[in-house]
Amino acid sequence: MTLSPDFFAWMTEQRAAMEFFLDRQLPAPNVTPTRLHQAMRHATLGGGKRIRALLALAAGELVDAPRARLLCVAGSLELIHTYSLIHDDLPCMDNDVLRRGKPTCHIQFGEAIALLAGDALQSLAFQWLSEESEDPLQSGQIPLVHLLAVASGSRGMAGGQAIDLESTTTPLPLPELEIMHLKKTGALIRAAILMGAHCGSAPLKAADLQHLTHFANRVGLLFQIVDDILDATMDTSTLGKTAGKDDAHQKATYVTLLGLGPARQRAEELEQEALLTLARLPLATQRLEDLTRFMNARHH
C-alpha cells in the first residue's frame, strides 16, 4: 500500500473539522428536550471512522466544491449513518451494548429515547441539506436531498437491513449477499461520493459520473468485505464494537461464504478495480485513491 505522504495528516484534519462542525451544528445538550439532544450528541460525536464524510470531502475536492457546502453534506451523511447505528443496535435488531468504544445509545439513554434520537437525526440530516443557502434559487440542493433520501430508504440502506434481517433465518448465497451489501452499506457510501462530486459548480460529464458511480459501488463492497474480515479476526476492544457478531448470529458473510483467504483476495480485486476506474477520470483523484487503499488496509 502506497499512500500519499500527507494522507494521515489530511485524514486527521478532516476528521477534526467534521467533529467541530457536528459539535457546533447539533442541538446543544442544554436545549429542551435535553435528554433527546444529549442522546443525539452521544451517538454522533467523539468517535467513528467518518468514512462517509471523508469520501464526500475527497469527492468534493475533485470538483473544487465550496468547503461550507461540503461540510454540510458530509455532516448530513454522518447523521444518517449514526441514526442507522442507533437503530441497528436496539434490542429488536442486533441488541448490542458497545459502539464506537462507548455504551450504545439505548444502554445510555433507554430504548425509547434512543429510538427518537435516531428518528430525529434522520430529520436533522434533511434539515441541514435544506438550510437557506447563499444561492437564492437554491439550485443544486434538491438533487442532494434526493440522493440522500433514496440511499437511506427502502431501496437503499433500510432495505439492505431488511434483507439482512431475513438472511439470519435463510443464509444468502453470494450474489444475493452482494446485492444486500450494495444496499445496506453500499448505498450510503455511493451517495457520499456522488453528493460530494455534486457540490462543484458544474455537473460532471455523464461518462465521468458513470466511472465515479462504478468506483463508488466497488468501494462500497470493499468496505463491507473488510468489515466482515475484521469482525471475524479482530477483538472487541480494537473494533470499539462487539466483535464476532456475524458468527454469533450465524449470518452469511464474505468470510463464512468464501473463507478468510478468498475474502481477502476479493478485497484486493475490488481495490484494484476501484483504482483502475478512478484512473479513467480526467481529475486529480489522489485523495480517493488513498482512501480506497486505506479502506482495504484498515484495522478497525
Add this chain to the structure above:
Amino acid sequence: MTLSPDFFAWMTEQRAAMEFFLDRQLPAPNVTPTRLHQAMRHATLGGGKRIRALLALAAGELVDAPRARLLCVAGSLELIHTYSLIHDDLPCMDNDVLRRGKPTCHIQFGEAIALLAGDALQSLAFQWLSEESEDPLQSGQIPLVHLLAVASGSRGMAGGQAIDLESTTTPLPLPELEIMHLKKTGALIRAAILMGAHCGSAPLKAADLQHLTHFANRVGLLFQIVDDILDATMDTSTLGKTAGKDDAHQKATYVTLLGLGPARQRAEELEQEALLTLARLPLATQRLEDLTRFMNARHH
C-alpha cells in the same frame, strides 16, 4: 357547527385521492425487500383520518396551488405521520396492538421490520419532496423539505414525543403540556398548513403568513385537546386504536389537568380563535373553516 353543504363530499373525495396517490406511489408489495414494503403499505394505506393531508390540500386551495404538487406534499406529510405512529406503537414506546382498526405494524410484521418501515417511510417523504419537478431550477422545493424536516425533528414532533415520554414520570403542568403538544402534534399540523400554502405560484404576504401560522398553532392545539377528550370518552372500536391509554399511562392530558367540561370549553375557545384568525386573511378560507369546525366536532 355549520359546515358547507359540500364539505363531506369534498372530504371523501380528497381522502380517496390521497389513498389512490399513496397506493400508487408507495413501493409495490412484491418489490424486494417485500416484507419491508408490505409493512410500509400496511401502516400507511387503508385508514387514517388524513387530517394533515386535508389541511395541506385546503391550504393549497387558498393559493390555487397545482394539484400534483399538493398531492405530493400531502402524501409526504402522511408518510411522516405514519412513521411516527409505527414507532410510537412499538413496545419500547406505547406498546400498542391496535391502530386504524388493524394490528399495529410490529404485531403484524415483527418489531425489527416495523422499526425499519418507520425509518424508510421518513426517508421516502423526503424522496417524494425532492423528485425532479418540471421547474428546472426546482425552486420552491427546498423550503418544503426544510419545513417538513424541522417539523419532524428534535424541535418538532420527535422532540414533543421525548417531552411526552418524560412527562409520564413527572406530570406536566398546563403551560408545559401546551408546549409539548405544540411540538408533538402541532408541529406537523402547522407544517401541513404552511407547506400547502407554500405550493402556490407566489409567496404569501408576510402579514398573511403570520395569520396563517397563528391559525395553524390554534388548530394544532385544538386537534390535541379533542384527541384527549376522545381518548377519555370513546371506546376502542370507535377510535380504531386503544382508548383510555392516557389514563392507563397516568399521562397528564387536558382532560386530567382541566376536567372534561373545561377541556371542552378550551376546545370551543380555540375553534373560535382559529376562525377569527382565518377571517383576517384576504383569501377564500371556506375549506379551512370547515376543517376547523370538523376537527372540533369529530368523534374519532
